[in-house]
Amino acid sequence: MNKNVGTVCVHGKKQRRNVDNTGAVSFPIYQSATFVHPAFGESTGFDYSRLQNPTREELERVVNDLEEGVDALAFSTGMAAVTVLLDILEPGDHIVATDDLYGGTIRLMESICKKNGIKTTFVETDKVENVEKAIEKNTKMIYIETPTNPMMKIADIEEISKIAKKNNCILVVDNTFLTPYFQKPLKLGADVVLHSATKY
Numbered sequence: 171m172n173k174n175v176g177t178v179c180v181h182g183k184k185q186r187r188n189v190d191n192t193g194a195v196s197f198p199i200y201q202s203a204t205f206v207h208p209a210f211g212e213s214t215g216f217d218y219s220r221l222q223n224p225t226r227e228e229l230e231r232v233v234n235d236l237e238e239g240v241d242a243l244a245f246s247t248g249m250a251a252v253t254v255l256l257d258i259l260e261p262g263d264h265i266v267a268t269d270d271l272y273g274g275t276i277r278l279m280e281s282i283c284k285k286n287g288i289k290t291t292f293v294e295t296d297k298v299e300n301v302e303k304a305i306e307k308n309t310k311m312i313y314i315e316t317p318t319n320p321m322m323k324i325a326d327i328e329e330i331s332k333i334a335k336k337n338n339c340i341l342v343v344d345n346t347f348l349t350p351y352f353q354k355p356l357k358l359g360a361d362v363v364l365h366s367a368t369k370y
């Protein structure tokens with residue numbers, strides 16, 4: 171059945187795994203740090219909240235359904251998500267990024283990434299040819315934000331995804347400003363989509 175976006179926001183697309191058997195209509199907020207194991211060597215999938223927690227799992231399931239992805243991870247802030255994503259890169263790797271990214275992301279790339287031997291070239295990604303020209307032998311990631319914060323610049327995700335595929339790069343899209351309600355980057359060829367959930 172094709173569910174309305176409002177329904178997906180509340181329930182996700184499929185039946186949730188039966189974690190809470192109280193019949194609670196709104197998914198409960200679990201505050202426990204640790205979870206009991208049913209028996210020695212057996213786990214319900216919840217051991218320690220930093221690793222996974224039923225509330226976070228529910229958020230991940232619903233956001234993944236909204237973005238139509240294969241899986242999702244939730245973090246305490248958008249910058250934590252950006253940091254983890256950039257951590258998949260190795261010293262010597264290169265990023266091509268939008269020149270008008272959210273300031274925190276630019277600072278992360280210009281300070282921490284640079285210190286760790288990862289170079290970033292910032293280009294106006296509203297012109298696809300700039301992205302192509304900036305690709306180097308060691309480019310591993312194209313990181314775009316569309317629309318950007320603050321200048322609301324737009325990039326063509328579909329066209330940039332073709333460049334990413336041709337050059338064996340991961341295409342990351344920060345979808346904070348449109349959300350999957352208006353734009354689904356994974357459907358347009360992006361590999362990873364991320365959000366700061368305190369915005370729209």
Ligand SMILES: Cc1ncc(COP(=O)(O)O)c(C=O)c1O
Nearest residue numbers: 247248249272319344346366367
């Ligand atoms: C487009 C965009 N991405 C990422 C972030 C970072 O998210 P957070 O503030 O949740 O760490 C922000 C924050 O303003 C943002 O506007």
